[in-house]
Amino acid sequence: MSSTKKKELPVILREHAESQFADELAALAETDDRQRPPNWKLSPWAVTTYLMGGTLSNGAVIIPKYVGSRRLMEIAVATLATDRALLLLGVPGTAKTWVSEHLAAAVSGDSTLLVQGTAGTAEEAIRYGWNYAMLLAKGPSLDALVPSPVMRAMTEGRIARVEELTRIPSDVQDTLITILSEKTLPIPELNTEAQATKGFNVIATANNRDKGVNELSSALKRRFNTVVLPPPATVEEEVTIVQQRVASLGRALELPGDAPAIEEIRRIVTIFRELRDGKTEDGKMKLKSPSGTLSTAEAISVVNSGVALAAHFGDGRLKPVDVASSLTGAIIKDPVQDAIVWKEYLETVAKERDDWKALYRACRETL
Numbered sequence: 001m002s003s004t005k006k007k008e009l010p011v012i013l014r015e016h017a018e019s020q021f022a023d024e025l026a027a028l029a030e031t032d033d034r035q036r037p038p039n040w041k042l043s044p045w046a047v048t049t050y051l052m053g054g055t056l057s058n059g060a061v062i063i064p065k066y067v068g069s070r071r072l073m074e075i076a077v078a079t080l081a082t083d084r085a086l087l088l089l090g091v092p093g094t095a096k097t098w099v100s101e102h103l104a105a106a107v108s109g110d111s112t113l114l115v116q117g118t119a120g121t122a123e124e125a126i127r128y129g130w131n132y133a134m135l136l137a138k139g140p141s142l143d144a145l146v147p148s149p150v151m152r153a154m155t156e157g158r159i160a161r162v163e164e165l166t167r168i169p170s171d172v173q174d175t176l177i178t179i180l181s182e183k184t185l186p187i188p189e190l191n192t193e194a195q196a197t198k199g200f201n202v203i204a205t206a207n208n209r210d211k212g213v214n215e216l217s218s219a220l221k222r223r224f225n226t227v228v229l230p231p232p233a234t235v236e237e238e239v240t241i242v243q244q245r246v247a248s249l250g251r252a253l254e255l256p257g258d259a260p261a262i263e264e265i266r267r268i269v270t271i272f273r274e275l276r277d278g279k280t281e282d283g284k285m286k287l288k289s290p291s292g293t294l295s296t297a298e299a300i301s302v303v304n305s306g307v308a309l310a311a312h313f314g315d316g317r318l319k320p321v322d323v324a325s326s327l328t329g330a331i332i333k334d335p336v337q338d339a340i341v342w343k344e345y346l347e348t349v350a351k352e353r354d355d356w357k358a359l360y361r362a363c364r365e366t367l
Ligand SMILES: Nc1ncnc2c1ncn2[C@@H]1O[C@H](COP(=O)(O)OP(=O)(O)OP(=O)(O)O)[C@@H](O)[C@H]1O
Pocket: 065, 066, 067, 068, 090, 091, 092, 093, 094, 095, 096, 097, 098, 099, 205, 206, 207, 232, 241, 245, 296, 297, 300
C-alpha cells in the first residue's frame, strides 16, 4: 500500500560546524582580503575572527565560539599554516574538541575527517583499509582500498582531526610520524604512496588526565606544536560560556521556556569553581575538592538538564529545585568521599550566603 502523504525529511540533531555556521563562514570569505595559505578557505586572521567573534566590514556579526585568550587561538591557527601539526592539550571540558571542530571547519570547510582515538584504534583507522569483497574479486587495487580520514585529508589538502591521541596505542600513534614528517603515506601492497597536498595538516586533542595512558613518543611530540587550553580564567568568562552554550543547546533542542537567569548560572559556576579550586572565591576558606573534574562542560549540562525540567515540568523558569539533583549528581562521583565534601560545602558555604537559601534547601533534599 502506498501512501500519498509526502514524507517529511528527518531533521539533523546536531549539524557540523561548517553547516551550522555556513552563513558566518560565507560572510568571512566575502570580506577576507588577506592572504590565504594554499587551499585554505580563509586567511589565518579570518579563521581567528571566526573563533573569537566580531563584526565584519559588511556588518555581518560573527558570534564567539571560543571564550578566552585570543593569542592562544592565533598560535593554534598559525601552527596549522606551518609544517607542524597542532596538539590541543588540557583538562577535560576545556573546549579542545570544540576548538578542533571549528578550526577544521574554518580552515578546510570540513570538520568531518575525524579519527576517534581509543585503546582499540588500529593502524587502518589512520592509514587505510580494504574492501574485502573487492580485494578477493580483483586483488589489491586502488579501487579496493578504503582510505582513512587522514589519508583523505592528505589527498584533498584538508585538516584531519585525531581525537584523544594519547588513548591510541603507541605503535599505532607512530603511524603518524611518517605522515607528519615525510607528508606521505606508503602503500606497499600497491607499490605506491599517497602524497599529502597543500592544505593538509592534523589537529590532535589529548586530555591531561589521561597522561600516562599512552604517552606521546618524543619522535611524535616533535612533530606537534602544543597549545594548552586552560580552564576559564574568571567566573565571568565561565558564566558567559555556560550561558552561550545553554542558549544554543536550548534552541537546537527546541526547548520551550525562558533562558535561565544569569544569577542561577552564576551560582552553579561559582560552586564548580570553588570546589575545583579548593577554596572560596574570596580565598578566605579552604575547601575539600571532590574526585570528579567539575569541568565547564559539566556545568553546561547541569544547567541544561535544569532548563529541560523547568520547561517540561515547571513553569518554564529555571529554579534551584530544577538544578539540585543534576548538580549533586555532577559533584558526587564517589558516593562516600564526595558526599562528605558536598555536604560540608553546603553547610559551611552555601548556607551562609544570603541569596543562596533556595539552592541550599533544594540541594540538601537531594542528599
Ligand atoms: N573557553 C571556552 N569557550 C567556549 N566554549 C567552551 C570553553 N570551555 C568549554 N567550553 C564548552 O564546553 C563544552 C565541552 O567542550 P569539549 O567537549 O570541547 O571539551 P574537551 O576539552 O574536548 O573535553 P574532553 O577532554 O572531555 O574531551 C563545549 O560545549 C564548549 O562549548
